[in-house]
Amino acid sequence: MEFSNSYELLILLREKNLLKNSPKYWWPNVGSFEVVVGAILTQNTKWENVQKALNKWKIENGELRVEVVASFDVSYLAEIIKPVGFYNQKAKRLIALSRNILRDFGNFESFSENVDREWLLNQKGIGFETADSILCYACFREVMVVDAYTKRLLKKSGYEFESYDEMKEWCERGILENWDKIKSFYEDDLNLCFARFHGKIVEFMKK
Structure with a gap:
């Protein structure tokens, strides 16, 4: 090209009609805490593995909510997200991130409205791509x-x-x-x- x-x-790329079977914003369940989880789980792994972990999560715990993740034990969460690899590390980081969201913003809605890139980049395990994925798909930022x-x-x-x-x-x-x-x-x-x-x-x- x-x-x-x-x-x-x-x-x-528009001429190739690549997203005809995809959700409107391409990433599934945009505007939800699930995007934050998915953005971290997809680091160094295929999305198919992330989907397996998310499906297992929903079967066992229902909707992905920041308050629930913040209360998880690391070993329990690590077992759920095992398909994604680096699961112990990712479990620790997801729990820490969830607790920091609640500490600094109170809830996910306030987080999505008020978080900025600098805050995200200060969280362990969040780099540029993950931060921007969260801002774009979870927070609807430009x-x-x-x-x-x-x-x-x-x-x-x-x-x-x-x-x-x-x-x-x-x-x-x-x-x-x-x-x-x-x-x-x-x-x-x-x-x-x-x-x-x-x-x-x-x-x-x-x-």
Whole structure:
């Protein structure tokens, strides 16, 4: 594929109808605490493994709620999320994160409205991609998530970046500069555009 900016890349990917069987925002159950959990569980593993862990969780505990996770014992949570690998480490981090959310925000609703990237990056086990996934898909912020798929796609087309934020800024800039041309496709919702753009890249690279 040939493109000179992220807007042209988005148009090329739109033509491929990659998300026809996906949820509106691509990531499942957007706007919920489940997204926060999924963003951490998916580190260094396939989404299929995350889905297994989430399904087991729901069978045993129902809806994923921050108050419930904060009360879990590490060994119990680790057993539930075993399919994702690094389960002891991820269990500790999820419990610590849940307790910090309750301590600093009171509940998930307040967290999703008020959290910022700096707070997320200060939490153990949360890096740039995880933080932006939480902001985009759990909190509906106007943030583009870039990942290993994005990096691989751009590198194949001759684009290399020195940092995560430089690649993210490149992806966002082309969309922002051409927003008037595409906003009608995305209900004038930049968050929706960024979410689906990320999803298109992932689904394209997985094929």
